[in-house]
Amino acid sequence: MGIPHQRIVISGYYGFNNSGDEAVLQSILFALHEQGERQGIRFTPVVLSINPEWTTRTYGVEAVHRMRPKEVWRALQQADGLISGGGSLLQDETSAKTIPYYIAVIRMAQWLKKPVFIYSQGIGPVHRKLFYGMIRSAFRRCEEIMVRDEESRALLLRMGLSEQKVQVVPDPVMGMPLREGVTIRPAQDESPVIGVSVRWWNEDRSELKAVAEALRQVLEQTSATVRFLPFHLPSDEQASLYVQEQLGERYKARTTIVQNVTHPQDMLAEVASCQVLLGMRLHALIYAAGQYVPMAGLSYDPKIDQFLNRLDMKAATSTVHPNAEAIATELLDRLNQREKWLEAKQSSIAKLQQEAQLPAERIAGFFARKLR
Structure with missing residues (x-):
């Protein structure tokens, strides 16, 4: 049988x-x-x-x-x-x-x-x-x-x-693996990569202007580069372009936008290759957690706060009162205190992956x- x-x-x-x-x-x-x-x-x-x-x-x-x-x-x-x-x-x-x-x-x-x-x-x-x-x-x-x-x-x-x-x-995506044969080993001697996942939300674009201002502050103080990760095509790609334009010519050269990634495991690999991640999209944050990438959240919906709560974290800011300083402070902390963050969150993440x-x-x- x-x-x-x-x-x-x-x-x-x-x-x-x-x-x-x-x-x-x-x-x-x-x-x-x-x-x-x-x-x-x-x-x-x-x-x-x-x-x-x-x-x-x-x-x-x-x-x-x-x-x-x-x-x-x-x-x-x-x-x-x-x-x-x-x-x-x-x-x-x-x-x-x-x-x-x-x-x-x-x-x-x-x-x-x-x-x-x-x-x-x-x-x-x-x-x-x-x-x-x-x-x-x-x-x-x-x-x-x-x-x-x-x-x-x-x-x-x-x-x-x-x-x-x-x-x-847990969210099922906590258990999603990288494609077979794909290994991510970020080079320690290269400039750190900040992954950024944004979407349209406020009509006045105040949250995206705050993201741009925060990234400007971080780029001023570090050698980092920015990689925009559009999770929902084509709208997130347009939102990423908006932030890129807001950064101005001086910093635009240190930014890239990932193109035409539609398979989730391919996007997971993109997230895994970043040193830190700023996420508006819930699953950008979940991808980051699943790959042990330190993250900062920008909350537009209670689901962002609810996921971060499970890691004993809070969003850096929200779309209600977007605060560029708060985003920049959190990103700099994640860049400078990567190992400390990983040590603090490792057991919580492993439990979510298992469950x-x-x-x-x-x-x-x-x-x-x-x-x-």
Whole structure:
């Protein structure tokens, strides 16, 4: 008798050229493969993507168009279960349509009597209380609810879910490895590289002006160079160009913008080759932590603060009152106190890396018990 196969649909923000969300998908695929092998199961993932051809080409998995209900329904009909996550799927900060979409996919699976697993999601912010009942009702029928921080768990408890039902696990990307054969050994005798991940947020661009001013101060005081890392194309590339222009001609020559990196492991290697990182994007900070690169955070969303909290850190500043001095001070500290930072954070990071496999382990265990 051969190894049993389980088809599992994966729902998330996939195929949108967002390196962070693609890293979530890649990490889930790695973890399912590894934990499936350990428990004698072979998972066949089917990804709901806005660009299924690209997803299939990039990851070698089946994919269907996330906005074609008939295709989604058919995929769920043929599946043994649904994974919803990870990432910040259930929030209404960016759109009021986001929560209804992801809950609809969960509901479809539940109508078809398929087990549903909430995989390391960040829940919230949820500003519209009318969504509370929608989330509570769908989640009460889920097999496993695993969220990526205590704040998400607290929000679900306020919505009326029981304490026993909700488990806190790390973001899956903490467990993502570099490509096989890729080793990063930053040269100690070269100028340090500051990785910078920025995005558009404030209408007046005050946060990007603060980043530029902070980088100017750091470049004045060190021999460092700046490498901009666009996580979401093309918008982050444009935001990086804006900061580069704000730096002026004097410092522009000491900056580069990484071009056309779409595979998460390639971006992970870019982050790993930096000596420090300034990140607005959550997954830029997670990549840095996973590769033991000292980082400073610029918070535009509670999820940034929630991740930094897990490392006993706070954001250097926020988009509400962006402070160039605070960013510069933190970057200089990370450059000058690299070893001290690494020593302080090493055990916390190692724990998160180890626990990042927990959701896949629980899912593989569920199907292993079911097939006995």
